[in-house]
Amino acid sequence: MSTDIAMKVDADHLRRDAFLYVRQSSLRQVFENTESTKRQYALRDRAVALGWPIERVHVIDSDLGLSGAQSQDRDGFQHLVSEVAMGHAGIVLGLEVSRLARNNADWHRLLELAALSRTLIMDEDGVYDPAYFNDRMLLGLKGTMSEAELHILKSRLQGGILNKARRGELEMPLPIGLVYTPDARVVLDPDRQIQDTVRLLFDTFRETGSACAVVRRLRGEKILFPRRIRRGIGKGDVLWNEIDHSRVLQILHNPRYAGAFAYGRTRTAYNAKLKPVQLRVARSDWQVLIPDAHEGYISWAEYERNQTALEQNAAGFSPGLRGRMPRQGSGLLQGRLLCGRCGARMRVHYEPFEGRLRPYYVCNEAVVRHAGKHCQWVRGAPVDEAVSALLLEVMAPAAIDVALAVQQEITQRVEQATALRGAQLQRARYEAELARRRYLKVDPDNRLVADALEADWNARLRDLDALQREHERQNEADHSLLDEPAQQRIRALTADFPRIWNDERTDPV
Numbered sequence: 001m002s003t004d005i006a007m008k009v010d011a012d013h014l015r016r017d018a019f020l021y022v023r024q025s026s027l028r029q030v031f032e033n034t035e036s037t038k039r040q041y042a043l044r045d046r047a048v049a050l051g052w053p054i055e056r057v058h059v060i061d062s063d064l065g066l067s068g069a070q071s072q073d074r075d076g077f078q079h080l081v082s083e084v085a086m087g088h089a090g091i092v093l094g095l096e097v098s099r100l101a102r103n104n105a106d107w108h109r110l111l112e113l114a115a116l117s118r119t120l121i122m123d124e125d126g127v128y129d130p131a132y133f134n135d136r137m138l139l140g141l142k143g144t145m146s147e148a149e150l151h152i153l154k155s156r157l158q159g160g161i162l163n164k165a166r167r168g169e170l171e172m173p174l175p176i177g178l179v180y181t182p183d184a185r186v187v188l189d190p191d192r193q194i195q196d197t198v199r200l201l202f203d204t205f206r207e208t209g210s211a212c213a214v215v216r217r218l219r220g221e222k223i224l225f226p227r228r229i230r231r232g233i234g235k236g237d238v239l240w241n242e243i244d245h246s247r248v249l250q251i252l253h254n255p256r257y258a259g260a261f262a263y264g265r266t267r268t269a270y271n272a273k274l275k276p277v278q279l280r281v282a283r284s285d286w287q288v289l290i291p292d293a294h295e296g297y298i299s300w301a302e303y304e305r306n307q308t309a310l311e312q313n314a315a316g317f318s319p320g321l322r323g324r325m326p327r328q329g330s331g332l333l334q335g336r337l338l339c340g341r342c343g344a345r346m347r348v349h350y351e352p353f354e355g356r357l358r359p360y361y362v363c364n365e366a367v368v369r370h371a372g373k374h375c376q377w378v379r380g381a382p383v384d385e386a387v388s389a390l391l392l393e394v395m396a397p398a399a400i401d402v403a404l405a406v407q408q409e410i411t412q413r414v415e416q417a418t419a420l421r422g423a424q425l426q427r428a429r430y431e432a433e434l435a436r437r438r439y440l441k442v443d444p445d446n447r448l449v450a451d452a453l454e455a456d457w458n459a460r461l462r463d464l465d466a467l468q469r470e471h472e473r474q475n476e477a478d479h480s481l482l483d484e485p486a487q488q489r490i491r492a493l494t495a496d497f498p499r500i501w502n503d504e505r506t507d508p509v
Helices: 003-008 011-015 027-032 034-041 043-049 075-085 104-117 133-166 192-208 211-220 245-253 300-313 365-370 380-441 447-482 484-491 493-502
Strands: 017-021 057-060 089-093 120-122 178-180 186-188 225-228 238-241 261-263 266-270 276-280 288-290 347-353 356-363 376-379
Touching (some): 011 089, 017 043, 017 075, 027 034, 034 043, 043 089, 075 104, 104 120, 104 133, 133 288, 192 211, 192 300, 211 245, 356 380, 380 447
Parallel strands (some): 017 057, 017 089
Antiparallel strands (some): 178 186, 225 238, 261 288, 266 276, 356 376
């Protein structure tokens, strides 16, 4: 022990306990960089050499596998800071400053508390007393260098990633329906069922222009959508389940389906609890965008049209978006009527009259935006009747074409849905047969394995049976849409269209 160190360690320090803080930045480092961990634990011998009994040298290693960039979620570091603040620590040991903190705010907070409580800090180079200016300045310089080192490492990594992304060669997780080949090319998934299901989603949106309509069709026709497990147990496996609205929007907004390579679509920010969250970035601010980089399901022009349609479907509150899409109610022109005085979109207001809710078109832009007065209002019934008469007059000649188009569309939808359900049934048969072969290959005397494989086989058979019955039921329902009475009802729309339009039982939506 050197004389300088012996002068810094006094009886007051030895009266208190020694705390050794051990940390590695990731679990991979914990398992692979074992020498660094051994060197950190070896500092206990240094504390014993300075005069602390081994039973009073406390090792805090609960933060192994956690980054030192911030103190959030580092329970071990927070426990260490509390012990220093309460004056229980005579010395804090760490292999180097970066083991204790990579963030200057956390580091200087620890130094300030150590100076107030007269706690020493020791690293591999020596012992420091933060109560002395020179030692505190040296520790502060080490902390700054540690933070700068982290910044340099991140800059190097991000620079290499960005440079590779600008060439379109950066391998990123692909959405379902796209896979990498062994030579790192992006191609359509070779699984035909996955391809057809993804194409059905884009075809349905092309026809309807609505993400909600896509969800209704896929769920109504009992078509499951694939999802690939990204990490953990079963990584790479494909699961099939019902799709929801958020998943449809995620797929429609993803430029990879249009064959484009994009990087920088999101950025990391921190919420009030200092938790990292992903924020979407406007397309003009994407760092890299390379159209036609690989094969896709739609063209880039169609992707642009889809984004425009989704933007117009948004029910926002800005002057350009509010009221654009029809909502609940019987108002025919909701979201479509413009004020003849100020040019703003008129809202729909309903009031009871003769036992029914009657629409009124109101221009309240000045009321909402400037606390002013209503620009004008008009009863909706006469306006809707005039527009309905014009619509029926225009639709009458085209009613036959509409009926034929409806019939043809129903036929195409039924055929497409039947093919996809048939693919699901084929996959279920394959999985049941695979479970059967696994069961037959096992030694019958090994009951622990045989029982588990037999249970799995029975579960696959039950799933196959349920899917078969659902497939037959859905086929019967689809057949009823194509029989002669259904076709006659469709053709009858040519004569009954005005009656159906004016029928009070017809849903306005």
